[in-house]
Amino acid sequence: MKLRIAIFEQNKNIRNSIDQLLNADKSFELAGSFGHTNHCITDINACRPDIVIMDIDIAGTDGIEAVSRIKAEFPKLHILIQTVTEEDERLYASILAGASGYILKSRLRTTLVRSLKEISFGGAPMSPSIARRVLHLLKRKNVARPKGVVSYPLTQREREVLKCLVNGHNYKTISTGMKISYETVRSHMKKIYEKLQVASLTEVVAKAIYQNIV
Amino acid sequence: MKLRIAIFEQNKNIRNSIDQLLNADKSFELAGSFGHTNHCITDINACRPDIVIMDIDIAGTDGIEAVSRIKAEFPKLHILIQTVTEEDERLYASILAGASGYILKSRLRTTLVRSLKEISFGGAPMSPSIARRVLHLLKRKNVARPKGVVSYPLTQREREVLKCLVNGHNYKTISTGMKISYETVRSHMKKIYEKLQVASLTEVVAKAIYQNIV
DNA sequence: CACACAATCCCCAAATTCGGGGATTGTGTG
DNA sequence: CACACAATCCCCGAATTTGGGGATTGTGTG
DSSP, rough: OOEEEEEESOOOHHHHHHHHHHHTTEEEEEEEEEEEOOTTHHHHHOOOSSSSETTOOOOOOOHHHHHHHHHHTTTTOOEEEESTTTTTTHHHHHHHTOOOOEEEGGGGGHHHHHHHHHHHHTTOOOOOHHHHHHHHHHHHHHHOOOTOOOOOOOHHHHHHHHHHHHHTTHHHHHHHHHHHHHHHHHHHHHHHHHHHTSSHHHHHHHHHTTTTOO | EEEEEEESSSSSHHHHHHHHHTTTTTTEEEEEEESSSHHHHHHHHOOOOEEEEEEEEEESSOHHHHHHHHHHHOOOOEEEEESSSSTTTHHHHHHHHHOOEEGGGHHHHHHHHHHHHHHHHTTTOOOOHHHHHHHHHHHHOOOOTTTTOOOOOHHHHHHHHHHHHHHHHHHHHHHHHHHOOHHHHHHHHHHHHHHHHSSHHHHHHHHHHHHHOO
């Protein structure tokens, strides 16, 4: 049984190249070939592919949004993202949105067929760096607040100052907002630094957020 | 600065082989070499490695349990699992327990150094099938990026700078750590501020954490 | 080959933060 | 009433950040 492939790629020459690569292998057949994702749900409904190859740069709609919409409509459909570089932030976002893997445009000829087979066997081809970030996210989501976490003896006013800071205010705007002097804000901050054992704005904000202090 | 490597491998010949491979590369030095994991916490405390290479079959204690215990004690320590086959269920469990990647025993000679470097650069070498399962688990945990969230086109270097910042570093210490000039850090920060649409350290740190940018 | 972009680094000057010290006043408690 | 603490505010001076501008070099793409 041949795997049905749909292509969403703006560049006609690339679409044709992919078509040729698929034709050369008995495992695949071209289900559809589209120059934009404006009607991707309708197009996919019509051609019923098993795997979609999508260019991350495709115009008409944001690639990431397209991945989200397609996966919402067709949860079992595999999407292989075409990208120029592994460092593209949208690649990570596409993976999170549900793409099964990616392929570098520069390596289309050598790796397309293998990646498609990989996906059809249940694999998710991706770079170690993307994999790392996915693992890290999973780890952070799995971590309940550790037992025995210390709570900090911040006073009510200190907590208010810290909250303003985390919300993007600086000392000047905090003093205006809380109707206290700039020096008062500084005094509170000194106390907060001492209690939280930090020594800079970035440390105190990060700690406040990670440990749900405000 | 050489990366310190500790080995937990029952087979003395394999320990020696790994030792030789590490010696042949200037990037690594052997921190410790152990035949069991009975005292892995004590051993790691003593030799202070940056990366641990551990055999999944190692006797003395279950490999997965060892990974869990080590990661609980040394959260930032990287663990590279040695396995005979990628299909071993314990491999997937080890990855979930916190291992950063794995290496096939049959490919030790050709891939060990590359995998160690990969890990030290922040990657997580793993097979497409393991990656797929991790993604699937992530999806099941309902971790998918919330609808409407924009992704930011930060470059790799910008991301590294931002990560250091979130981890409490200032411009000065970031420049030291990344071996670039203070002004380069500033340039990256200007770009980051622009892309994330913020105007202060507190804003950028808060945004980075809340939106899982680093 | 021309172009665009990333990464790197430099300069000026103002604004803000940090570490250190000090003070007064109000409030609650024993 | 004495005491401890929170909240408030002041000062000095150094260090860091911010906003603005500029530059060169290397790399990838069409």
